[in-house]
Amino acid sequence: MCAPGCYEAVRRHLSRRGFLRGAAAGAAAFVATAEPNVGLAQPASFSRVVDLTHTLAPGFPTFTGAPYLKLEQRMFLDRDGYNVLEWTLLEHVGTHLDAPIHFANNAPSADRLSPASLVVPLAVIDVSGQAEADPDYQVLPSDVLAWERAHGPLPDNVCVAMNSGWDRHVATEMFRNADDRGVMHFPGFHADTAEFLIRERRVQGIAVDTLSLDHGRSKDFRTHTTWLPSGRWGLECVANLGQCPPKGATIVVGGPKIQGATGGPSRVFALL
Amino acid sequence: MCAPGCYEAVRRHLSRRGFLRGAAAGAAAFVATAEPNVGLAQPASFSRVVDLTHTLAPGFPTFTGAPYLKLEQRMFLDRDGYNVLEWTLLEHVGTHLDAPIHFANNAPSADRLSPASLVVPLAVIDVSGQAEADPDYQVLPSDVLAWERAHGPLPDNVCVAMNSGWDRHVATEMFRNADDRGVMHFPGFHADTAEFLIRERRVQGIAVDTLSLDHGRSKDFRTHTTWLPSGRWGLECVANLGQCPPKGATIVVGGPKIQGATGGPSRVFALL
Numbered sequence: 001m002c003a004p005g006c007y008e009a010v011r012r013h014l015s016r017r018g019f020l021r022g023a024a025a026g027a028a029a030f031v032a033t034a035e036p037n038v039g040l041a042q043p044a045s046f047s048r049v050v051d052l053t054h055t056l057a058p059g060f061p062t063f064t065g066a067p068y069l070k071l072e073q074r075m076f077l078d079r080d081g082y083n084v085l086e087w088t089l090l091e092h093v094g095t096h097l098d099a100p101i102h103f104a105n106n107a108p109s110a111d112r113l114s115p116a117s118l119v120v121p122l123a124v125i126d127v128s129g130q131a132e133a134d135p136d137y138q139v140l141p142s143d144v145l146a147w148e149r150a151h152g153p154l155p156d157n158v159c160v161a162m163n164s165g166w167d168r169h170v171a172t173e174m175f176r177n178a179d180d181r182g183v184m185h186f187p188g189f190h191a192d193t194a195e196f197l198i199r200e201r202r203v204q205g206i207a208v209d210t211l212s213l214d215h216g217r218s219k220d221f222r223t224h225t226t227w228l229p230s231g232r233w234g235l236e237c238v239a240n241l242g243q244c245p246p247k248g249a250t251i252v253v254g255g256p257k258i259q260g261a262t263g264g265p266s267r268v269f270a271l272l
Numbered sequence: 273m274c275a276p277g278c279y280e281a282v283r284r285h286l287s288r289r290g291f292l293r294g295a296a297a298g299a300a301a302f303v304a305t306a307e308p309n310v311g312l313a314q315p316a317s318f319s320r321v322v323d324l325t326h327t328l329a330p331g332f333p334t335f336t337g338a339p340y341l342k343l344e345q346r347m348f349l350d351r352d353g354y355n356v357l358e359w360t361l362l363e364h365v366g367t368h369l370d371a372p373i374h375f376a377n378n379a380p381s382a383d384r385l386s387p388a389s390l391v392v393p394l395a396v397i398d399v400s401g402q403a404e405a406d407p408d409y410q411v412l413p414s415d416v417l418a419w420e421r422a423h424g425p426l427p428d429n430v431c432v433a434m435n436s437g438w439d440r441h442v443a444t445e446m447f448r449n450a451d452d453r454g455v456m457h458f459p460g461f462h463a464d465t466a467e468f469l470i471r472e473r474r475v476q477g478i479a480v481d482t483l484s485l486d487h488g489r490s491k492d493f494r495t496h497t498t499w500l501p502s503g504r505w506g507l508e509c510v511a512n513l514g515q516c517p518p519k520g521a522t523i524v525v526g527g528p529k530i531q532g533a534t535g536g537p538s539r540v541f542a543l544l
Binding site (some may be wrong): 043044045057069074075081085086087090095101105115118252254257262265 | 347
């Protein structure tokens with residue numbers, strides 16, 4: 001990845017340009033900097049589908065550790081003529097969308113995100129080595145720059161995804177990886193990277209294969225409060241990013257179109 | 273569409289071949305005739321997205337007329353640091369998937385449908401003229417044959433969609449169109465068409481812009497009981513099919529990947 005010292009060089013550069021100061025404003029106001037109707041920069045083609053969605057069941061790990069999903073069968077084929085379940089859920093469970101309103105009261109809810117912003121190029125940044133060595137790893141601006149050196153500039157309207165390899169832990173305690181004090185340890189995006197992508201690139205969304213856009217030990221949701229109030233979306237608990245190329249796939253975010261939803265379980269595909 | 277008498281000719285042909293007799297077996301057993309891992313027959317390309325999903329809110333019309341969705345805000349940004357809603361819903365609400373298990377106990381639930389079966393070519397059969405003249409209209413095998421005369425053979429693994437223009441009624445009583453006795457009147461697929469598509473073509477799913485795969489006045493769910501136990505999926509309350517070409521689009525069915533789900537609210541896109 002980036003040579004030692006590279007991240008600090010980037011940060012100094014950003015600080016000189018003054019844009020890191022904006023991070024302090026956090027969730028104060030919705031800034032509609034994303035352009036929702038931009039559509040695809042160029043035609044995309046595909047011949048294969050990778051499912052980026054975990055199967056969701058009541059035992060799926062959650063951010064707080066409490067259960068977020070209950071399923072009950074309400075109609076039965078033999079008695080009623082057909083089978084129907086009732087779902088009761090808190091929105092941020094399973095492979096799910098974070099809509100801007102999750103962290104900013106007047107920002108778009110899930111149903112207000114434009115369809116064009118949900119079908120976009122996918123860039124996968126592999127930090128599985130770093131995460132293996134350090135479960136508190138945060139994706140840095142230097143990781144983005146290293147990706148660009150290898151693969152060219154981020155395409156416009158891209159979704160930038162962190163592949164930390166964490167999806168393989170989904171069935172075990174390692175997914176939350178809480179220590180004796182209850183502090184979780186899993187990778188996420190550094191808030192400076194959120195800021196960098198907002199200011200310096202044209203990005204529609206970011207995605208992680210962990211429980212939070214922020215790394216697990218974050219106390220202040222600073223990546224969330226930087227990213228979502230800008231009008232952009234996030235995806236959490238994404239699966240199978242390791243089956244996607246670093247560049248060239250299209251992500252289809254089947255987010256809920258439920259009025260006022262702050263996000264929710266989503267069907268997410270990569271088209272290769 | 274088909275010349276007068278054409279449908280009867282088709283039906284006589286089918287009857288001679290004996291395959292309409294199979295319809296009586298209905299939901300008796302799950303027959304795995306769909307091939308879930310076939311994938312796309314050929315690479316697809318696109319440059320535009322059409323959202324085939326209605327916005328879902330508690331007042332969305334339902335098959336029984338009872339409310340199927342409740343939304344309550346459980347977490348508040350000012351108090352809790354972020355906004356989260358709780359959803360309580362019966363699965364078959366809004367633009368939604370019918371999984372085979374909805375009408376056959378041992379058939380696949382929504383989470384078991386292969387991703388490749390959910391990203392497939394889309395064929396749109398326009399019966400809006402017929403539906404305008406007769407709200408009880410049913411899509412007939414002759415409508416499929418007329419589509420093929422105009423556009424060539426149905427592609428393999430296709431989703432066949434009925435565009436009856438009914439999505440424009442979604443905000444009014446006309447969507448259910450119940451008469452004084454409570455009998456609904458809206459278009460759907462004829463069970464013979466389901467049978468025809470199962471036996472004579474390679475079809476992954478059927479889609480309607482109304483509340484049911486069956487037409488509204490059906491008393492026996494015969495289209496459901498023919499189609500779903502064959503292992504194929506259905507989509508109901510689809511929007512904006514009129515913005516899609518008859519042929520050439522790809523449908524992406526963002527169905528719920530929830531364990532055991534009999535279907536559920538789905539984000540559905542057409543890629544053009």
